[in-house]
Amino acid sequence: MxxxxxxxxxxxxxxxxxxxxxxxxxxxGEVTDRDSYLAAVTPLADEPAVRKVVADQLSAAIDDKVPASARQLVNGSITNFVDSGEFRTAWVTLNKEVHPQLLALLRDEPGSLAVNGDAIVLDLGVLAADVKARFVADGVPLADQIPNVAAKVQVVSGSAVRxxxxxxxxxxxxxxxxxxxxxxxxxxxxxxxxxxxxxxxxxxxxxxxxxxxxxxxxxxxxxxxxxxxxxxxxxxxxxxxxxxxxxxxxxxxxxxxxxxxxxxxxxxxxAPAADPRPAADYGDQRSYRR
Incomplete structure (x- = not known):
């Protein structure tokens, strides 16, 4: 017992x-291994919600740097970019940059992702070259003169990460x-x-x-x-x-x-079916001896 x-x-x-x-x-294993991390987050490039957030942040960062007459064309070009296969490739590149910083953040090491106010942010500056290439392809006026993209996407609150x-x-x-x-x-x-x-x-x-x-x-x-x-x-x-x-x-x-x-x-x-037999046999032997 x-x-x-x-x-x-x-x-x-x-x-x-x-x-x-x-x-x-x-x-x-999923977070610390870069290949596993990329395999997990790469499909997010196909999520409409993720694309919309990235497009909105890129548009907000560029709108005040282009003439009002060109903003509609710029925003349309950004939408075309995030809906294209080029964005998936750029998203992988972005997350390759993010992964070591994310690990440093979780391990509380120097060089972690920036905490902007109370939020973890992803710097979309990595996408600047791809966005400008899309502007040129879509015929945005003076596309080569548009400043570098300085957009950041807020992901998770700093308190949650801490x-x-x-x-x-x-x-x-x-x-x-x-x-x-x-x-x-x-x-x-x-x-x-x-x-x-x-x-x-x-x-x-x-x-x-x-x-x-x-x-x-x-x-x-x-x-x-x-x-x-x-x-x-x-x-x-x-x-x-x-x-x-x-x-x-x-x-x-x-x-x-x-x-x-x-x-x-x-x-x-x-298990119980095997227990009674020894007791029964023992009783039979006692009766036989009597």
Missing amino acids: FRTGFATVLVLLGCLLAGPAVAAYVLV QAVPAFDLLEKLSVALPVASIVLIVLGVALSARRGRTLMVAGFGLVLVTVLVILFQWLVRSQVTAKSPSPELAGPFYDALTSKVSIVLWVVCGIGGVFVIVGAFLARR
Whole structure:
């Protein structure tokens, strides 16, 4: 009885670590690896909301630098740019510039992205050459004389990032240890249990409950990030892009938990059927001796 109770405690501890383990391993890998980061954020170039924010910021930065008679043509050229394949290429270039600064920000290192007031901003100056090339192609008057683009897109509030820095630091340090500890505790608990079927069911229910809670927490964090962001229509897609793999892995772990429940129930139903026979045989032997 004590053995099974101890095993159950180990399993429950492993389940509690499972949620943070997924977040640590997947999210840290997604953010710290440049190729993974670019693969996550590149599709944002096709999001209408992202294109609109970029177009609006570019237009606002240029409108006061061109004659009023040319503003409509300039704005149309900017719209053509963000709707073109050229913007996707430029967006990748922009995020290549952003990634090392984003890491420095999350790690609280010098050289991080600028905090403008209470907001993290992306400098669209990287797109200047591509925007001017589009102006020339669209026949904007004196396109080559338009000053460099000095537009910035506000993404996430500084307060939200400052709150995330300690959590990211901890997750990065434990990104390998947490998954290993979670798996070892669950496997060890099931192996030590005298009633493996029931212990496996506990592990399954624990995994399902923890992953659902983490998914709910992830949704609540998203709502907080977008609510505090100066550009929620941009912050939301960025958050989704960087956490989408976390959600997928969490649902996979939830499915594994469901399998554990089914297998555990099957094993638990089989176990009692094997217990009565020794007792019955022992009784038959006593009756025979009499």
